[in-house]
Amino acid sequence: MNTTQKILCDTKYLKTEFDALTLGESEAEISFIGRSNVGKSSLINALCQKKKMAYVSQVPGKTRTINVYEVKRGRWIVDLPGYGYIVGSRHERERLGPTIEGYLSSREKLHMIFFIVDAVAGPTKLDIIMIGWLRHHSLPFSIVVNKIDKVKSSRFEQRKKDVVAELVVDVCDISWVSSKKNTGIVDLQKIVAKSLDIKVL
């Protein structure tokens, strides 16, 4: 285990909120957003080398609240509800959009938004709209393509080209990972630690 991994391994569940207004302040935080079922919670677990810290489900729409995990005092990893699936009661559906938007537009110490895209299904129209929204608001984001284990190796290079073209980004600005197989996780752990201003000696 390298030093970054030892630090991330200490991450613990801190709290759950329904609204960004009651979240309180962090010293530095990063968050994971993306379509429902893309693997945001799984990725947080893989980065922190936990099996069951963040709730994972086969059923889209598992994360419906803002869940905070603390790496070190005041350094937060925030798991957000996914978008794109119509699930839950009408009241809940109407709450989730403003919850995500309210969170993203109100956090003073939000150092990085990890924008997760599905390697097979994405980027979807909603992903492209969301990225446009992040760009419009000048929010700092980093794209992570998850579930690359589901792409045949013979198709991977073409898939990369397609994603890069659709998102209009540089290929080096994307992390290609599989939270299931742990591919690409070591490099992403370094980006996470850096984004949280965690000094690795």
Ligand SMILES: Nc1nc2c(ncn2[C@@H]2O[C@H](COP(=O)(O)OP(=O)(O)OP(=O)(O)O)[C@@H](O)[C@H]2O)c(=O)[nH]1
């Ligand atoms: N094959 C594969 N499956 C994955 C990977 N990452 C996550 N999954 C699966 O995808 C499903 C959804 O994972 P979650 O982590 O709950 O996804 P989420 O984005 O947090 O979903 P919501 O909370 O509903 O927004 C689960 O069945 C995971 O096991 C991956 O890298 N590869």
Ligand SMILES: [Mg+2]
């Ligand atoms: Mg989740």
